[in-house]
Amino acid sequence: MHHWQGAGVRLAGDSWGNPNGPLVVLQHGGGQTRHAWRGVGQTLGDAGFYAVAFDARGHGDSEWAPDGNYDRSVMVEDLCRVVSALDAGKPILVGASMGGNTSLAALGEKHLVGAGLVLVDIAPRIQSSGTGKVGQFMGQKPDGFDSLEEVAEAIANYQPHRKRPRNLEGLAKNVRLGSDGKYHWHWDPRYRRRAPMTKDQIRTRTRRLEDAARNLTVPTLLVRGGLSDVLDENGAQAFLALVDHAEYVRVDDAAHMVAGDKNDVFGQCVVDFLVRTSPPS
Numbered sequence: 001m002h003h004w005q006g007a008g009v010r011l012a013g014d015s016w017g018n019p020n021g022p023l024v025v026l027q028h029g030g031g032q033t034r035h036a037w038r039g040v041g042q043t044l045g046d047a048g049f050y051a052v053a054f055d056a057r058g059h060g061d062s063e064w065a066p067d068g069n070y071d072r073s074v075m076v077e078d079l080c081r082v083v084s085a086l087d088a089g090k091p092i093l094v095g096a097s098m099g100g101n102t103s104l105a106a107l108g109e110k111h112l113v114g115a116g117l118v119l120v121d122i123a124p125r126i127q128s129s130g131t132g133k134v135g136q137f138m139g140q141k142p143d144g145f146d147s148l149e150e151v152a153e154a155i156a157n158y159q160p161h162r163k164r165p166r167n168l169e170g171l172a173k174n175v176r177l178g179s180d181g182k183y184h185w186h187w188d189p190r191y192r193r194r195a196p197m198t199k200d201q202i203r204t205r206t207r208r209l210e211d212a213a214r215n216l217t218v219p220t221l222l223v224r225g226g227l228s229d230v231l232d233e234n235g236a237q238a239f240l241a242l243v244d245h246a247e248y249v250r251v252d253d254a255a256h257m258v259a260g261d262k263n264d265v266f267g268q269c270v271v272d273f274l275v276r277t278s279p280p281s
Contacts, residue, residue: 018050027053028059033173040270093116108213134230144183219273220246222239223248223270
């Protein structure tokens, strides 16, 4: 585990591969942790890249924001500070959902000079019905789960297309055992308790990300889960119309959590793209 200083919080992360290889920074979605990238990070490391995944503020082993600030702008600042601390040249940013929005804003608003961008099932125009389901999932059991079996059942209900794991030990990385003896999701509850966005706020968010997309000049790949209810085909095509040099891959039989649903397929398509656009020496 590594630690870096973000914007007022300490961030925890992992790395794979040779530090002299092209830097790939992996950012997870809301409610996830850096462990979502473990398989992809190893694949990138084996391919000659230096892959780094860190827990966003308020998630996993990173510190919770003392002021409860989890806005996109401060997450962009966290990302910039991690990249600066790594001092490894222009980064390639790979972001899923929340992490994808952070990556898009960082490059499109010129907070960072990067070498590439991979967006995973996220774009400026997304489906509120899908994000609503994500919110409902994250809001389950605010008082905690009695066992890992209960955690597994909650995940299975949200992701019925996935096989339920026989060994539940891996789930322990997604939850924390509280002093009350119950398992709680591994994020700051204040992250989930933020007030729902108004229609005006959603329009402002969309415009901001669309403006960022128009400014992209780096090689860009959009990966969409064929079963996703967050990013539909119309949203994907709208992004491709804004970024005419972007490439597009749809991973069938994968939903919003593309890397978790089809880790091997996703990892290979990302490696193929990066080897062509930012090859390791």
